[in-house]
Amino acid sequence: MSERINICFIGCGRFVRNFIPLFKAHPFVESVSVCDILKDRADAYGAEFGVSRVFYDFNDVLKDSKINAVAIFTQRQLHAPLTIAALKADKNVYSAVPTGLTVEEIQEIEQLVREKRLIFSSGETxxxxxxxxxxxxxxxxxxxxxxxxxxxxxxxxxxxxxxxxxxxxxxxxxxxxxxxxxxxxxxxxxxxxxxxxxxxxxxxxxxxxxxxxxxxxxxxxxxxxxxxxxxxxxxxxxxxxxxxxxxxxxxxxxxxxxxxxxxxxxxxxxxxxxxxxxxxxxxxxxxxxxxxxxxxxxxxxxxxxxxxxxxxxxxxxxxxxxxxxxxxxxxxxxxRIPKELDGLRNGHNGTHKFMCDDFCRSVQTGKLSPTxxxxxxxxxxxxxxxxxxxxxxxxxxxxxxxxxxxxxxxxxxx
Ligand SMILES: NC(=O)c1ccc[n+]([C@@H]2O[C@H](COP(=O)([O-])OP(=O)(O)OC[C@H]3O[C@@H](n4cnc5c(N)ncnc54)[C@H](O)[C@@H]3O)[C@@H](O)[C@H]2O)c1
Missing domain, CATH: 3.30.360.10 (Dihydrodipicolinate Reductase; domain 2)
Incomplete structure (x- = not known):
């Protein structure tokens, strides 16, 4: 498998601004979009980062056949339901931590990943x-x-x-x-x-x-x-x-x-x-x-x-x-970090670039991410x-x- 990545960031809050530029620069990424239920936040990030598309509804992202990956950066208690919905819609998923708050929702994510052979990568720094x-x-x-x-x-x-x-x-x-x-x-x-x-x-x-x-x-x-x-x-x-x-x-x-x-x-x-x-x-x-x-x-x-x-x-x-x-x-x-990411802001002891690269390499090769x-x-x-x-x-x-x-x-x- 060799898949170009068309990714949409779900949640335009404070943390995601560290990651949009990294994914935009990554050589395996074809397009980056953003989504937030708060229109002003989505619009502001859309303008600041020059993204492909701006969404205000997660379900519209799931319906978009060009988008093959989502990166979930909503509040910590909201990740698992969005991950499950995205996997059901055949999207690969990068999720900020935690993966889920209950054993049952993590089991459901595991089952979907196993059955659909989609990529899930946890952004654990x-x-x-x-x-x-x-x-x-x-x-x-x-x-x-x-x-x-x-x-x-x-x-x-x-x-x-x-x-x-x-x-x-x-x-x-x-x-x-x-x-x-x-x-x-x-x-x-x-x-x-x-x-x-x-x-x-x-x-x-x-x-x-x-x-x-x-x-x-x-x-x-x-x-x-x-x-x-x-x-x-x-x-x-x-x-x-x-x-x-x-x-x-x-x-x-x-x-x-x-x-x-x-x-x-x-x-x-x-x-x-x-x-x-x-x-x-x-x-x-x-x-x-x-x-x-x-x-x-x-x-x-x-x-x-x-x-x-x-x-x-x-x-x-x-x-x-x-x-x-x-x-x-x-x-x-x-x-191992692609040179295209040189000079871009990193974080958490320089771990953000590894998180981005693990997901991109994983989707591109079809191999599992380390996380x-x-x-x-x-x-x-x-x-x-x-x-x-x-x-x-x-x-x-x-x-x-x-x-x-x-x-x-x-x-x-x-
Ligand atoms: N070291 C780390 O790994 C680290 C550090 C900081 C934050 N985080 C994680 O990153 C995540 C984001 O944190 P933050 O501080 O940016 O949060 P935030 O509250 O600033 O932003 C979350 C955004 O998600 C949006 N949102 C909520 N539900 C949505 C939906 N259904 N569709 C679209 N948008 C939706 C909200 O409107 C908000 O703008 C959190 O889970 C946090 O735990 C991880």
């Missing part, structure tokens, strides 16, 4: 962050063997979401902002699981933190549509390879950045640890098996602009405020069950797994 690439490379090379334990987290305080939620939420924005953090678990789960091919969560036990100070967004008295009391939730996952992962999704925390990262990743043969700006790797000394060789590997994982100033005391402050968001790291496989629905389910479902576990005061629960991709469908590597 965590899989390409420098720490994930580093640990994955070490696992794939065999240097890291037998995963034991890892910790990953997505710390994003609610105060930095206020404007985002107000943008589309109107007067009721707090009711959406109180979304359970574990229904958006992929920035932490993906980091551990994308390093461990074929591995999935078998069991989960989670605990939530109930708001004490500001109870206007998170709470069980109708503050939000989910009656969700938790602003922060941490989960312990038992993995199918025998390892253990701790993931945390924190939305009320005295911290800004680094925001989404692996803090440690231990295997029997080697380990990775990180704090703020410093990345370390340790292996057993072949000359003396009782001694560890501990090496700082920050030059591989930090963007060069940060690394150059790692000893500048001001850099700690800048890093804590989010320095490096749009920047790339030497460890990331930048060479295909089977992998996306493994990133999403542990969080859905973690929230249920937290609501049951930490009860250990089984995590459903949708299995591996069909054996006759090749998966593009990360």
């Amino acid at each position: 965590g899989a390409y962050r420098a720490c994930s690439v580093f640990c994955r490379n070490k696992i794939l090379s065999g240097e890291m063997k037998n995963f034991v334990y890892g910790e990953a987290q997505y710390n994003h305080d609610m105060r930095h979401f206020y404007d985002s939620y107000k943008h589309s939420g109107g007067e009721d924005w707090k009711k959406v902002a109180g979304f359970p953090p574990m229904l958006y678990p992929t920035h932490s789960t993906s980091m551990i699981l994308s390093c461990l091919p074929g591995v999935y969560a078998k069991k989960v036990a989670a605990f939530g933190y109930r708001e004490r100070q500001d109870t206007d967004i998170f709470g069980e008295n109708g503050q939000n549509y989910w009656n969700n009391p938790y602003s922060n939730t941490s989960a312990l996952l038992q993995l199918s390879n025998g390892g253990i992962a701790r993931i945390s999704e924190n939305r009320r925390i005295g911290w800004h950045a680094p925001q989404s990262y692996i803090s440690n990743f231990h295997t029997e043969t080697a380990s990775y640890e990180f704090s703020v700006m410093h990345h370390y790797y340790s292996t057993w000394d072949p000359e003396d098996p009782k001694k560890i060789i501990l090496t700082e590997v920050s030059d591989l994982l930090n963007p060069p602009e940060l690394q150059a100033r790692i000893n500048d005391p001001a850099m700690v402050q800048e890093c804590g405020r989010g320095f490096g968001f749009v920047m790339t790291s030497p460890i990331q496989p930048q060479k 295909n629905i089977w992998q996306a389910a493994r990133f999403n479902i542990p969080g859905i069950i973690a929230h249920q576990s937290a609501m049951r005061d930490g009860e250990t629960m089984t995590v459903p797994d949708l299995g591996n991709p069909p054996a006759d469908w090749e998966v593009l590597p990360f």
Whole structure:
């Protein structure tokens, strides 16, 4: 299969502006359109980005036979129903995270993808962050063997979401902002699981933190549509390879950045640890098996602009405020990104271009994206069950797994 991509972006909100230029520039893309139910937003993006067509109704996009792909950038709770409708209309789908909020809707997406052999690619940025690439490379090379334990987290305080939620939420924005953090678990789960091919969560036990100070967004008295009391939730996952992962999704925390990262990743043969700006790797000394060789590997994982100033005391402050968001790291496989995307704005540690390229390569070749629905389910479902576990005061629960991709469908590597 070699298919030119005619894509329509669904939702002209704040985040999508980072992606329209990337897809427009990608050599496999023939045309880009936009759609929003809010006419002024659709018109504004249509004019700003010089797109092929502007739509105001998702159903009109589905009826358009020239459009063979949609990219869903609506609010987080709206993705799965749109994905399901698009797949039913024979469109390939790129979806911002999360893929869905219930196991049932993710199962339905999986069934449609499997039966129709359409492309679904999750826009999960965590899989390409420098720490994930580093640990994955070490696992794939065999240097890291037998995963034991890892910790990953997505710390994003609610105060930095206020404007985002107000943008589309109107007067009721707090009711959406109180979304359970574990229904958006992929920035932490993906980091551990994308390093461990074929591995999935078998069991989960989670605990939530109930708001004490500001109870206007998170709470069980109708503050939000989910009656969700938790602003922060941490989960312990038992993995199918025998390892253990701790993931945390924190939305009320005295911290800004680094925001989404692996803090440690231990295997029997080697380990990775990180704090703020410093990345370390340790292996057993072949000359003396009782001694560890501990090496700082920050030059591989930090963007060069940060690394150059790692000893500048001001850099700690800048890093804590989010320095490096749009920047790339030497460890990331930048060479595979088409040159047409050079110079365009990137984001989330330079991962946006990988998200765009994975989807485009996938549709063009007919091969599965690395963040295909089977992998996306493994990133999403542990969080859905973690929230249920937290609501049951930490009860250990089984995590459903949708299995591996069909054996006759090749998966593009990360
Ligand atoms: N790191 C990441 O991966 C990351 C970062 C930021 C945002 N996101 C995700 O991106 C998505 C978009 O976020 P945002 O901040 O841009 O949201 P937003 O609220 O600014 O925009 C959403 C837009 O979708 C439109 N919309 C809703 N239903 C529609 C429909 N049926 N048809 C057409 N348009 C419709 C709304 O009118 C709105 O303009 C969210 O799911 C968010 O979670 C992911």
